C-alpha cells in the first residue's frame with residue numbers, strides 16, 4: 001500500500017475511558033472481525049488482561065476502510081495501535097505513539113478529562129501527532145457531552161462543536177470517526193529508496209513461533225528471506241516471515257514505507273528484539289538508528305521468596321520464562337535469614353509487580369511471599385564511593401555523605417472542593433507543590449514533585465479515599481534528589497531480621513520502628529525465655545517491645561505417663577519446629593514473618 005493511502009493512529013485515554021471497547025467496534029465496522037468471532041476487548045489477549053479488564057501490551061491491527069468522495073471510492077488501510085493506559089507502561093505508550101501520525105484522544109463523556117488523559121495528550125503532542133478529540137460513552141445517562149466538549153476544546157484548541165461524540169458500546173458515531181481519521185491524520189512520510197529503518201514498538205514470545213516483533217517501517221523496505229540487523233546490538237537474523245496483523249497474522253511480500261506489521265526471525269529470546277530498537281537490512285545497513293535506545297529501568301524492587309523452600313528452582317525457571325516476554329523485569333538471587341532463598345526482583349512499578357507475582361502464582365503454581373517494595377537508593381560515602389542499594393538490608397554502615405532517592409513529577413486532577421485534602425496528603429508525603437491550574441471552575445490540576453517511595457505505598461488508595469474517588473493521578477520519573485533518609489533495622493534478641501529493614505525518612509523512622517516492633521510482638525509466639533524486639537537506627541535503639549517468657553514444658557503434662565507417649569510428644573514438637581526459622585536463639589514460625597510482611 002502506498003503511503004498516501006495509509007493512516008497510522010493510536011487511541012489514547014485515561015484507564016477505563018473505553019479504548020478497548022472502541023477498538024472492538026472499529027474491528028467490526030471495518031469487517032476485520034465478524035459478528036460471530038467477536039468478543040469484548042478482542043485485542044486484550046492475555047488472560048490477565050481479560051480478567052482485569054486492562055491492556056498491558058500494545059497491539060497493532062490493520063483495517064481496510066473505503067472512503068467515497070465525488071463518486072469515487074478510495075481504499076485506505078488504517079493501522080490502529082491500542083496502547084496500555086497505566087503509568088507503569090508509559091514506556092510502551094511512548095514507543096507506540098512514535099509509530100503513529102495521529103491520535104484519537106478518547107474522553108469518557110461522564111467523567112471528563114483525567115490525569116492520564118493529560119499525560120498521554122502531552123506525549124502525543126511531543127510526538128507531533130494530529131489529535132482527534134472524541135467524547136465516548138454518550139449512551140450513558142450521566143454523559144455531559146456539552147460540558148466536556150468545552151473542557152476538551154479548551155485543552156487542545158478548536159471548536160467544542162467539532163469534538164466527535166461516539167459510543168464504543170452501541171457503535172454510534174464510529175463510522176464518522178473512521179472517516180475523520182482518514183481526513184485528518186496525514187499519511188506517513190519516508191524515503192523508499194533509503195536503507196531500511198523500522199522501529200520496534202513491541203515484541204512478544206510465542207510458544208510456537210518464537211519471538212514475534214512488531215515494527216513500523218520508516219524508510220526503505222523489509223523483505224522476507226533477507227538478513228536484518230538490530231542496530232543496538234548489531235545482531236544479525238534471517239527474516240523468516242513478515243506480514244500484517246488483521247486481526248490474525250497474514251504473511252505479505254514485505255513491508256514498505258509507513259507500514260506497520262510483524263516479523264519473525266526464529267530467535268527465542270525477546271531480549272534480541274528490544275522495544276525502541278531500529279531494524280535495518282544487513283546488505284545495505286542504515287548509518288543512524290531512529291532514536292537512541294534506552295532499556296526500561298526498574299523503579300521498584302521487592303524480594304520474592306517461595307513459601308516452600310523446595311520451590312526455589314521452579315521460581316528461578318519461572319522468572320527466566322517471564323523475562324523472555326518482558327524486557328523490564330530484572331532479578332538476581334538473594335538469601336534472607338528470615339525467608340531463605342529467593343530473588344530480588346526489579347519492576348517498573350507496583351502494578352507491574354502485582355501482575356508478575358500473580359502470573360508466577362497462577363501459571364507456575366507457586367506460593368510466594370514478597371517483601372515490602374522499595375525504590376533504588378544511591379548512597380555516596382564520605383570517601384566519595386557510591387553504593388547503589390536495591391535491598392534496604394544492604395544499606396551501608398560507616399560514614400555516609402549523602403543519600404539520593406528517585407522523585408517523580410505527579411499530576412493530580414480533582415474537583416476543586418478537594419484541593420485542601422489533596423494538599424494535606426501530598427505534604428504528609430514530602431511533596432513539593434510545583435503549580436496549579438483550573439481546567440474549569442470545578443476542576444483543578446495540581447502538579448507535585450514527590451519521592452517515588454512515598455507514592456509506592458498506598459498513595460493512590462489514600463488519594464481516592466480522601467477525594468471520594470474523584471481524583472486521578474499520573475506521574476513520570478523526574479530524576480533523583482538528596483533526602484534525609486535512614487535505615488531502620490528490626491532486631492530480635494539482638495539479631496537483625498533482614499526482611500524487615502526499611503529505608504525511611506528520618507522523621508518517620510520512629511513511627512516505622514514502633515509499628516513493626518508491635519506487629520512482631522503480636523505475631524511471634526512466646527519462648528522459654530524473654531525476647532526483646534528492638535527497632536534501631538545504626539546502634540541507636542528507637543523502639544522496644546518484649547515478648548515475655550513462658551515455660552512450655554510438654555513433658556509436665558504427662559507426668560507419670562508411659563515413656564513411649566513422652567517420646568511421641570517430643571517427636572511432634574520437633575516436627576513443628578521444621579517450619580521454624582531460627583533468628584539467634586529465637587524460633588519463629590514462618591507464618592509470623594509472612595503475616596508481618598503482608599500489608600493490612
Ligand code: GDP
Pocket residue numbers: 013014015016017018019020021022041053054055085136137138139140166167168169170
Ligand atoms: P480501556 O481501559 O480504556 O480499554 O476501557 P474499556 O474498553 O476496557 O472500557 C472500560 C469500561 O467502560 C468497560 O466496562 C466497558 O464496558 C465500558 N464502556 C466502554 N465504552 C462504553 C460506552 O460507549 N458506553 C458505555 N455505557 N460503557 C462503555
Ligand code: MG
Pocket residue numbers: 019020021053054055
Ligand atoms: Mg483496554
